[in-house]
Amino acid sequence: MAAPGQPSPQQMAAMQQQFAAEAARRGMTPEEFAKQQREQLNAEAQKHGMTTEQYVTQLRMRALAAHQRQEAQRQGQGSPQPGQPGEEGQQAPQQSQPQQTTHQVPVNPSNPPDPKAIAVAQFLRSQNLKPRTCIMDGQRKDMFKVKRAIRALESPAYAKAAAKKNSLLPPVTDRASAENVFKLLPLSLLALRVSKVDPHAGHNHAKPKNRVKGLWTVKIEQHQETDPMMHYVWLYEGPQWKQKAMAAAVVAGIFAVVLFPLWPMMLRQGVWYLSVGMMGLLGLFFAMSIFRLILFCVTVFVVPPGLWLFPNLFEDVGFFDSFKPLWGWQEGKKKKKSKKTSADASKSMEAPASQPADSTPSATTTATQAPDTSGAVKRDLAPRVEEVTDE
Numbered sequence: 573m574a575a576p577g578q579p580s581p582q583q584m585a586a587m588q589q590q591f592a593a594e595a596a597r598r599g600m601t602p603e604e605f606a607k608q609q610r611e612q613l614n615a616e617a618q619k620h621g622m623t624t625e626q627y628v629t630q631l632r633m634r635a636l637a638a639h640q641r642q643e644a645q646r647q648g649q650g651s652p653q654p655g656q657p658g659e660e661g662q663q664a665p666q667q668s669q670p671q672q673t674t675h676q677v678p679v680n681p682s683n684p685p686d687p688k689a690i691a692v693a694q695f696l697r698s699q700n701l702k703p704r705t706c707i708m709d710g711q712r713k714d715m716f717k718v719k720r721a722i723r724a725l726e727s728p729a730y731a732k733a734a735a736k737k738n739s740l741l742p743p744v745t746d747r748a749s750a751e752n753v754f755k756l757l758p759l760s761l762l763a764l765r766v767s768k769v770d771p772h773a774g775h776n777h778a779k780p781k782n783r784v785k786g787l788w789t790v791k792i793e794q795h796q797e798t799d800p801m802m803h804y805v806w807l808y809e810g811p812q813w814k815q816k817a818m819a820a821a822v823v824a825g826i827f828a829v830v831l832f833p834l835w836p837m838m839l840r841q842g843v844w845y846l847s848v849g850m851m852g853l854l855g856l857f858f859a860m861s862i863f864r865l866i867l868f869c870v871t872v873f874v875v876p877p878g879l880w881l882f883p884n885l886f887e888d889v890g891f892f893d894s895f896k897p898l899w900g901w902q903e904g905k906k907k908k909k910s911k912k913t914s915a916d917a918s919k920s921m922e923a924p925a926s927q928p929a930d931s932t933p934s935a936t937t938t939a940t941q942a943p944d945t946s947g948a949v950k951r952d953l954a955p956r957v958e959e960v961t962d963e
Contacts, residue, residue, distance in 0.1 A: 621742045689756035691740035693808040699724040706788040719800035725750040758796040762808040766790035878902035
């Protein structure tokens with residue numbers, strides 16, 4: 573039985589017969605035709621920025637997929653007519669040509685990561701691809717869309733980075749070359765295509781109510797295609813020097829604590845004074861909190877509404893703002909509402925200057941004008957009013 577993803581012996585025999593027929597049709601031996609095809613494959617692989625083995629694997633996957641589609645069509649339509657084998661012989665050479673448009677990308681986990689793929693991954697990780705968090709195999713990963721990655725590869729920033737000296741970034745000239753550069757990521761297992769799945773599918777219990785909206789649970793797809801709307805998940809974490817440095821610091825700290833009896837006397841005394849000082853500050857904080865609570869309880873009955881020492885001590889503010897102001901009165905809900913109503917009233921009293929004055933008596937105005945010859949009276953509409961006190 574053939575391994576998954578590999579052609580069966582019958583398929584291999586049919587492909588060899590087609591190969592020999594194509595060589596005879598061109599007037600060459602199978603060896604000469606194979607040599608010519610190998611040279612063309614090398615040229616096409618260099619054109620697409622791949623190695624010959626990767627390009628050959630891609631062509632095999634394409635031919636196998638096309639053959640499987642033909643077999644499915646034959647089974648759906650029945651046995652072929654006598655005139656059809658000639659047409660199949662004409663279609664077989666066309667399927668082996670690299671001009672067939674498909675987006676399937678073969679993945680070979682045995683190959684080490686390509687340095688060019690690592691350079692592409694580092695560039696894309698530095699760009700804003702608007703990633704979103706997803707859950708894959710119980711771990712949180714960053715997920716992005718293909719169209720944003722292609723857009724970043726076609727941007728001037730990528731062209732500038734690729735033009736630098738000793739840069740490993742492959743050149744991108746058009747959309748096809750950008751897709752070929754993006755295909756380096758799944759080939760080196762730096763990013764893989766995923767799709768959304770329901771983690772509770774097949775379970776008898778109901779869906780949890782506290783599910784985080786937008787947090788997908790994904791799985792890796794078998795066919796790594798490059799459709800613009802598809803999602804890929806990052807498997808490349810980038811340089812791990814920060815994690816290694818933090819791990820080394822944690823280990824050094826543990827060793828320092830374990831070897832505390834071997835420290836010099838001066839360092840041990842410094843640690844003792846520091847610990848005593850921190851405990852004193854912590855005790856002072858608790859004492860101040862208890863004292864301010866007692867002070868508030870006393871002032872609630874003596875001088876209501878109550879006095880708080882450091883009213884912002886437990887508010888959501890900065891460290892220094894927690895101790896500002898020094899004291900303050902307790903503010904109830906009614907007082908806060910009265911502040912809002914007074915603010916609304918002050919806004920409503922600000923009348924626009926374009927409104928005409930009414931005929932009701934008011935405070936003494938400061939200026940009037942005599943009527944003109946037309947009989948109309950011009951009034952000073954500016955609200956200049958003096959305060960009048962009752963005697």
